[in-house]
Amino acid sequence: MATVELRFSAQPEHVRTARLVAAAVARRAGVDEAVLDEVRLAVGEACSRAVGLHQAGSISAPVQVQLIEDEKQFSIQVGDESPGSVGSAAGAEDDAESEDEMGLAVISGLVDDVEVSASETGGLIRMTWPTTPQPVQG
Numbered sequence: 001m002a003t004v005e006l007r008f009s010a011q012p013e014h015v016r017t018a019r020l021v022a023a024a025v026a027r028r029a030g031v032d033e034a035v036l037d038e039v040r041l042a043v044g045e046a047c048s049r050a051v052g053l054h055q056a057g058s059i060s061a062p063v064q065v066q067l068i069e070d071e072k073q074f075s076i077q078v079g080d081e082s083p084g085s086v087g088s089a090a091g092a093e094d095d096a097e098s099e100d101e102m103g104l105a106v107i108s109g110l111v112d113d114v115e116v117s118a119s120e121t122g123g124l125i126r127m128t129w130p131t132t133p134q135p136v137q138g
Helices: 013-030 033-056 094-110
Strands: 002-008 062-070 075-081 114-118 122-130
Touching: 002 013, 013 033, 013 062, 013 075, 033 062, 033 075, 033 094, 033 122, 094 114, 094 122
Parallel strands: none
Antiparallel strands: 002 062, 062 075, 075 122, 114 122
């Protein structure tokens, strides 16, 4: 199992870099070429959501992204440190809540296997895609 970990400050301009890295690692892991656009879009949506939660809560901790390559699947985990970041965030405006729900709906529409969880210390979105074994190069 290979894992690539990214941490970036909660700034919108870093989301593009996370999308590009995720697509490159997904390609190397054996994710089907036809699905790479979905990977890019889903990662962009999850990272944008985390950046927004951090900015709204004045959280200085970095957004965390893990790209996990297993034998038959590729997973991406996007973590934030916003307490109660799934569902109705404490003190959030209605617009922010509906934007958050829209982001989660977009991710769910793009990814068949998605898990969203939250705790007092933050939230995690885990997205998984099947992979095709890569030929051994020698």
